Amino acid sequence: MTDARSIPVDPTSLERLAGQQLTYRNIDMSLPADAEAFFRADARGFLDSEPSAEVITATTAALEARRNIGVFEVGADEGALPVATVNSWVTPLTVPGGEVDMWAISSVTVSGTHRRRGIARALLEGELRAAASAGVPIAGLTVSEATIYGRYGFASAIPAARITVDTRRAGWAATAPAGRVEYIDKETLRDHLSTLHDVARTQRSGQIAGWKLRWDRVAGLTPDHPSAASVRGVRYLDEHGAVRGVMAYKLAEIPDTFRFEMTIFHISAVTSDALTALWGFALQHDLVDRISVDLRPIDDPLPWLVSDRRGVEVVVHDHGWLRILDVPAALSARTYRAPIDVVLRVVDSLGFAEGSWRLTVDDSIARVVPEADAAVDVVLDVAALSALYVGGVSAVQLRAAGLLDATAQVAASIDDAFRAAEAPLLGIWY
Incomplete structure (x- = not known):
């Protein structure tokens, strides 16, 4: 690298x-x-x-x-x-x-x-x-101001969900998985966050590698953490005693109520049982009326784990932004869910991705070659192609917004090929 x-x-x-x-x-x-x-x-x-x-x-x-x-x-x-x-x-x-x-x-x-x-x-x-x-072949960033980066060819490609739970209304309906949840100290929390992220980041598109300072901060081990003394951690061990999930959070009293809000800083789970167990711990915690967490995937199963999903508010927002620089290298680096054969005309004011490219996918493997003289099936800006890249944005939706020029059938075929099996996730800022 x-x-x-x-x-x-x-x-x-x-x-x-x-x-x-x-x-x-x-x-x-x-x-x-x-x-x-x-x-x-x-x-x-x-x-x-x-x-x-x-x-x-x-x-x-x-x-x-x-x-x-x-x-x-x-x-x-x-x-x-x-x-x-x-x-x-x-x-x-x-x-x-x-x-x-x-x-x-x-x-x-x-x-x-x-x-x-x-x-x-x-x-x-x-x-x-x-x-x-x-x-x-590709650049990426997370942004504090969303209006700046489109002019450089970046696009919001990895949306995230901000989830707020009214625990008394939502209740809990899921069956408890085998295994157990237990408290851990901050150093162990930091180590599990790092280790499990290394596994979890390979399970969904959109993730990047973490680094020590990131996990030190999440675990409340850095001098600049605003509420280091309040950070707590739990882990989930499966029925064989293997660590499959970890959660960092804090509790703060809701004024004049003797009840609490739980703010979850990070959840990392490498099995569905681990995620269910950690959500169950949070939603059934004594004296906790409200839970808030950000940077969850937009297909998080939580609304289906509770008794009343109206107690779970999910707000989707932009998070991970991507910018393709080398079209053949980027498109050939991933696999696809369906065959496709299209010629893409990519417009790039900075010139990196400019050109016409034939994308042919067979048995999920892509071949990308320049096609200067072929009839074009799709015209799109590099930002639109970057938005589609990891499989979290719909070509049909981009077409409806006027950001992708193609027939409805071609846009649907792009979705069939590009969409990831699970929603992309970027669970950290960088």
């Missing part, structure tokens, strides 16, 4: 920013002053509190594994905060039938003093050119 740190800064963005008297360069995280400046600028960009020295030290170790870039005023003093930041790394992205290398992009910030100067454009286009130069 490509090490993103080996890829130099993009020369086009370097030249564009230099024209504004801005320096665009890699950050050496082994230099304490650079590392602190990058992290403080990142915190400022996301409106977080000023990080303590302890938080900076804890975070720097994770950032050392990434390609960190800052934009500085020309002649800025050593240790000066960058006016913009971005970082990236290459991670496996689970797709139907396997994995593909993805250029993960994070820490995209521009200082409020330097807005409307094209810096974000230089950063994001620079990341895409860097990824393409490294031969990585």
Whole structure:
């Protein structure tokens, strides 16, 4: 797998920013002053509190594994905060039938003093050119502002569900699986979160590999966790004593009620029994009237496990965004649920995926070749193709929205081929 740190800064963005008297360069995280400046600028960009020295030290170790870039005023003093930041790394992205290398992009910030100067454009286009130069066929990110990234060819491809439960109304109707649920300490919670994610992420498309700092934070083991003392963990062991599920959560009293709300930070379950057992623990917990959790798959079975599904509110929202850079490499990296033979005309204003491509699928295996002279069956923007890629968005729906030009029959055949057996999931932010 490509090490993103080996890829130099993009020369086009370097030249564009230099024209504004801005320096665009890699950050050496082994230099304490650079590392602190990058992290403080990142915190400022996301409106977080000023990080303590302890938080900076804890975070720097994770950032050392990434390609960190800052934009500085020309002649800025050593240790000066960058006016913009971005970082990236290459991670496996689970797709139907396997994995593909993805250029993960994070820490995209521009200082409020330097807005409307094209810096974000230089950063994001620079990341895409860097990824393409490294031969990585797709880029991805999670976003705080959903209106920014479509202009660069990204699309919401992995929706997520935010679930809220009124436990007294919902009740519980499922049969308890064999096995047991038990409490665990935070270190064990962290280790199970990591281990089970490594298994669970291969079971649904859309997931990426985790990292230690992510699980330290979920388990309440980092100095910046806002409610570390409240974090609790349970695990599910099957009838043979194997750990098959884990859940991190906290409890907080609902004011003046002597009743509680459970906020679930993360659930990872590698069997349906494990998920049922963990949901059962939560919904039948003493004194808990309300449960909230985010980043669940949109086909989570919870509404079918309760007595009154009107006690379960499911709100679907965008979460994982993808951007195809290499059409043949991306489309041939996954399998398909039905045969298809179509010519796709892909429009890409940045040029990476531009062209006409014949996609032929036989026995779930894809063959993708350029077809400059063939009759076109589908015309779509690269963002629409990226939305379809992991099987969580409907081509029929995109056609109805005017984002895919094809007959109804062709759009339906794309759905038959592309849709994943289970809804894609991205259970973490990055």
